[in-house]
Amino acid sequence: MNTISPPELIIPESNLDRDCTTLSRHVLQSLKSFSPDAYDLSAIMSRIALAGKLISRRLSRAGLMEDVLGFTGETNIQGESVKKMDTYANEVFISVFKQSGLVCRLASEEMDKPYYIPENCPIGRYTLLYDPIDGSSNVDINLNVGSIFAIRQQEGEDLDGEATDLLQNGSKQIAAGYILYGPATVLVYTMGNGVHSFFLDPSLGEFILAQENIKIPDHGSVYSVNEGNFWQWNDSFRNYIRYVHRQEGYTGRYSGALVGDIHRILMQGGVFLYPGTTDQPQGKLRLLYETAPLAFIIEQAGGKASDGINPILDIIPSKIHYRTPAILGSKNEVELVESFIEK
Ligand code: P6P
Secondary structure (H helix, E strand, O other): OOOOOOHHHOOOHHHHHHHOOEHHHHHHHHHOOOOHHHHHHHHHHHHHHHHHHHHHHHHHHHHHOOOOOOEEEEEOOOOOEEEHHHHHHHHHHHHHHOOOOOEEEEEEOOOOOOEEOHHHOOOOEEEEEEEEEEOHHHHHHOOOEEEEEEEEEOOOOOOOOOOHHHOOOHHHEEEEEEEEEOOOEEEEEEOOOOEEEEEEEOOOOEEEEEEOOOOOOOOOOEEEOOHHHHHHOOHHHHHHHHHHHHOOOOEEOOOOOHHHHHHHHHHHOOEEEEOOOOOOOOOOOEHHHHHHHHHHHHHHOOOEEEOOOOEHHHOOOOOOOOEOOEEEEOHHHHHHHHHOOOO
């Protein structure tokens, strides 16, 4: 006799299959390959996901734990006061790659020089560039923060440990993305085959595919910039801001945490700006582990990323912690900003 299972017990194939589309599986699907290199990249992304889970867990309990929030009393290479979460997150990324044979070298916003994991060198030909906690000024007030990452291939032996092979443009990025620690923890990545998002399902402890091939709208109403720097900008940016102030349909949104601001722009359209200022003519944001990874994401989603004149992905840094002005977002909105800039 045919017994029909109650509907609630029949899990639609699409749900089950989606719940099985973890990050590591998606990387192999995205690369359309099961080669050793593809498996290496899949394993690297899994380790990055593990770092995201560890950081997300710490953030979710930070307010209840001793010694998690607040400052360390140290100042980093950027001249910024270091938060305890900055140090913790930086060490998490190092730890998840130990004994992995995958990543030999890590370059972080929090470390003057690249960090080498000897047991992985020279087998692991990949380098992780990352900002472990971006927007850490938000950590103590429970607002969103993020991690930003990029993967590059080590070129040459780097015998002097200066990692000069990293001083190349953004086209050398094999993969890039970010982890947004918000109401949900979301990982967004690209390997040059579109932009894909994954939500951390705490009940599974897995990042599960949410959206594939995300496309940024060509236009968006949001402009995201710290207007407190208005009088430090050159006239081009002041004139752009005066324009959007008068123009119907624009609205300002700025969280002080790059990853959350960029994610809003990626999903809803608009433009994020961090221009040069009189204090910091090159702007505040760092190319190798902030603006280049995000430019890869934004351009893969059909948007645009420039320093006002040049595509961010074309810029060649002179040092690891090189900074660039940044305009990222919807194509039409970035071009509107650029139209105010004398070439
Ligand atoms: P400001 C955080 O320190 C950060 O690097 C980015 O996350 C953020 O977009 C920017 O700096 C905020 O800088 O000068 O507006 O406070």
